[in-house]
Amino acid sequence: MNGSSTQFKVGLFLLVSAGLLLALMALALGPGLLQESIHYRIRYEETVKGMVVGSQVNFRGVKIGKVSDMRFVDGQTEVWIQVDPERSPIQATTWASLDRAWVTGQVTVELEGWEPGGEALATGEVIPTRSSMVASMAGSMPELMKSSGRLMEEYRLLAQNLNLVLDEEGRGRLRHLLASLDAHLPSILTQLDQTLIPEIRGSLSDLRELRPQLQESLVMGKDLLARWYELSNHPAIEGILTKGEALTAEARDASAELKTLLRGNRRSLTQTFVALSEALREIKGLSRMLRSTPSALVFGRPVPERTLPASPSGGRE
Numbered sequence: 001m002n003g004s005s006t007q008f009k010v011g012l013f014l015l016v017s018a019g020l021l022l023a024l025m026a027l028a029l030g031p032g033l034l035q036e037s038i039h040y041r042i043r044y045e046e047t048v049k050g051m052v053v054g055s056q057v058n059f060r061g062v063k064i065g066k067v068s069d070m071r072f073v074d075g076q077t078e079v080w081i082q083v084d085p086e087r088s089p090i091q092a093t094t095w096a097s098l099d100r101a102w103v104t105g106q107v108t109v110e111l112e113g114w115e116p117g118g119e120a121l122a123t124g125e126v127i128p129t130r131s132s133m134v135a136s137m138a139g140s141m142p143e144l145m146k147s148s149g150r151l152m153e154e155y156r157l158l159a160q161n162l163n164l165v166l167d168e169e170g171r172g173r174l175r176h177l178l179a180s181l182d183a184h185l186p187s188i189l190t191q192l193d194q195t196l197i198p199e200i201r202g203s204l205s206d207l208r209e210l211r212p213q214l215q216e217s218l219v220m221g222k223d224l225l226a227r228w229y230e231l232s233n234h235p236a237i238e239g240i241l242t243k244g245e246a247l248t249a250e251a252r253d254a255s256a257e258l259k260t261l262l263r264g265n266r267r268s269l270t271q272t273f274v275a276l277s278e279a280l281r282e283i284k285g286l287s288r289m290l291r292s293t294p295s296a297l298v299f300g301r302p303v304p305e306r307t308l309p310a311s312p313s314g315g316r317e
Contacts, residue, residue: 038085039068041126042096042109043076050100050107057081058099059088059111067109081109091118096127 048070057065065083072078083090094113100106111127121127164170 037065037082038090038123040081040083040090040121041124042079042081042129043073043126044079044098044129045076046098046131048077048079048098048107050105051079051098051109055106055108057083057109057111059083061110062088064088064111079109088114090121090127091115092121093118094121094127096129097131 051067051070053067053070055067056063057067064087065081067079068082069080070077088111090111091114093115094111097110097112099108099110101108
């Protein structure tokens with residue numbers, strides 16, 4: 001009897017313990033097993049070192065899911081995430097980035113981007129990514145290093161120039177310059193006070209005296225412009241200008257007609273000038289012949305002219 005009672009009590013204890021264990025497991029895993037999960041893909045160009053399956057997925061800092069799978073596809077790291085749509089809906093405007101813990105190096109997926117009434121992203125679609133702060137810093141690091149190198153080189157040159165100025169020789173030149181300035185400054189100020197400042201004051205006085213004349217000149221110039229404007233609008237001036245334009249047009253037309261006439265009669269004018277030149281040449285030859293042998297006009301050929309004996313008085317008979 002005692003053995004059977006003990007076995008009953010042990011069996012009852014085991015059943016109660018198993019029931020409590022199942023109840024605790026259902027309480028712990030029940031919501032996760034019963035809730036609906038949605039999967040999305042994220043493709044990262046940057047490294048995801050520090051991320052593991054089960055890493056946390058946050059939407060603006062609120063945990064909404066976890067990383068369910070990771071694989072390398074076409075040169076990118078494809079990360080599958082499992083999220084609870086009741087915690088935060090994923091829209092077409094949502095984008096993903098990486099957040100790294102500086103101490104532990106643990107990586108979480110951070111989601112951002114939401115609009116009222118925005119279109120929901122279908123299950124299995126790819127969530128676009130944006131570079132994280134670490135990736136942006138890593139991308140800009142080469143340019144930053146170049147800028148830092150140039151800045152350090154400029155600082156080095158500046159320090160070198162300062163050393164040249166502040167060495168013993170430079171300090172001596174600086175002391176000499178200050179001493180010269182201290183010695184000549186009173187005379188410079190005195191000369192300025194005695195010469196330059198009076199000249200400036202005299203120039204200002206002259207300008208004040210010339211001010212009425214300048215104003216009168218401006219008034220005269222204004223009157224001249226007004227008169228010129230009135231004269232330019234006078235009917236007689238307009239008639240003269242119109243006649244001048246007409247004469248200019250007639251002269252232009254006459255010049256064009258003369259060019260056309262010369263262009264059309266160029267050959268005949270050339271022949272005329274050639275004939276005129278030949279005639280002038282013949283007239284010139286005839287004149288020369290009349291001066292040298294006038295008898296050629298009568299006999300048709302040159303005849304020697306007879307010379308009479310000279311008289312005793314020295315003249316011809």
